[in-house]
Each structure stands twice: as C-alpha cells, then as structure tokens.
C-alpha cells in the first residue's frame with residue numbers, strides 16, 4: 655500500500671511539528687476558518703478540544719481516516735458515531751516511549767496492590783500555555799496505574815481518599831511535557847519519569863499512527879499499535 659496523503663487540522667505548536675516531519679506526504683494544513691484543500695487518506699487533528707466534534711463530522715462525511723491528537727475532550731459515544739465507517743485513532747500521547755511507560759505503570763500498580771502501605775502517585779509538568787490539566791497523558795498513565803492497583807478507583811488533584819490516586823499538576827515555564835509515575839512506601843521510593851525534549855516524538859508518532867490506521871475501520875488507540883511492538887519486551891524467565 656502506498657504512503658497515505660496527510661492533512662492536518664491546526665497550525666499551532668503540534669500541527670507545525672507534524673508538518674515539519676511529514677515531508678511529501680503532507681497535502682494541506684488548515685487552521686480555524688480555513689478549509690481542507692482536497693481529498694487525503696488520513697487527517698490528523700492537532701487543533702483544540704472544542705473543534706474535535708466538527709473534525710470528526712468532516713472525516714465521517716468525506717470518508718477520511720482520522721487521527722485525533724487534540725486532548726481535553728470526551729465523547730462517550732465515539733464508537734457508535736464511527737460505526738466502523740472509517741478508521742479513527744485517538745491518543746493523548748503518540749510517543750512509543752510513553753506507551754512503554756504506561757505498561758510499566760500497570761506493573762508498578764500491581765506491585766503497589768500487594769501491600770497497602772505502598773502508595774502509587776502521578777506527577778506532571780507542562781509549559782504555562784497548555785490549556786487542559788491534568789494532561790491527557792497523565793489521565794492515560796493514571797488509568798494504567800489504577801488498572802494494576804484495583805484499590806485505587808479514580809484520580810484526584812485534592813487530598814486523596816484511600817480509594818483515590820493522587821495526581822500532581824504543574825503549569826509553568828516552557829516544559830514540553832514531563833510525567834512521573836511513582837510508588838511511595840514507608841522505607842523506599844520508586845519513580846519512573848518520561849521527559850520530552852521537543853515535540854518531535856509526538857509528531858513522528860502521530861505520523862506513524864496515521865500510516866498504521868490507513869485502511870483499518872473502527873476506533874483504535876496508540877495501545878493497539880504499541881501492543882505488537884512492546885508486549886514481547888515483557889516476557890521474563892526461562893533459561894537463556
């Protein structure tokens with residue numbers, strides 16, 4: 655299958671980073687008030703939460719596969735709306751390294767679940783202009799931690815109750831995105847931190863997702879793409 659032609663909604667920081675990585679595959683880029691200038695196989699939505707609904711309607715109307723990179727929105731009936739008519743891939747973070755971290759967060763949660771004195775937690779720091787908080791990545795990592803630690807059923811930014819996961823959010827300066835999942839126990843602490851040095855990992859991952867999605871039907875996440883690549887890394891034991 656030849657490389658799909660790509661369109662991008664949004665000319666902001668992420669949209670510009672994707673355009674810089676896309677090369678000849680990029681057909682058009684449309685900001686607010688601009689219209690797509692022709693058909694493409696896959697469109698990447700790097701705009702804002704409030705525009706996602708409109709961009710989904712455009713993708714369904716034109717039969718274009720859609721990668722949604724914008725964060726801070728919810729659509730409980732997304733699956734029903736898509737109804738297998740096009741491919742849609744949603745991810746709050748397109749870095750494969752973060753997908754690896756989510757798997758490790760689940761293992762960390764499982765380890766916490768073995769002893770109620772071990773508290774899992776999550777910290778995130780982004781630049782001062784980021785609109786949504788906690789970040790979509792933080793919510794994904796929180797879900798991964800809670801999946802491993804069933805006594806934690808929801809996250810909170812407030813002083814947590816025993817069934818809640820404590821999440822800390824910082825909005826300051828120019829940080830591209832730093833996430834830490836941790837475990838605090840009476841006598842020891844374990845932390846795992848991911849820090850993006852630029853938007854390049856998100857841009858490259860969004861383009862990788864667009865190529866993977868083209869030709870598939872239904873709703874997917876980065877998880878589906880990552881499973882093939884990362885799950886074999888979690889096999890241990892056995893003799894060499």
Ligand SMILES: NC(=O)c1ccc[n+]([C@@H]2O[C@H](COP(=O)([O-])OP(=O)(O)OC[C@H]3O[C@@H](n4cnc5c(N)ncnc54)[C@H](OP(=O)(O)O)[C@@H]3O)[C@@H](O)[C@H]2O)c1
Pocket residue numbers: 663664665666667668669684685686687700701702703705708722723724725726745746747748749786856
């Ligand atoms: N999934 C990931 O890996 C990842 C990574 C980084 C960021 N993000 C998310 O991606 C989104 C964009 O981030 P950013 O840092 O690039 O934000 P940004 O710099 O504010 O860019 C957003 C752009 O979208 C444009 N826009 C607004 N409404 C639009 C519409 N209806 N159609 C087309 N474009 C529209 C804005 O135009 P105006 O300035 O004219 O309003 C702006 O150029 C955010 O939701 C962010 O959280 C996701």
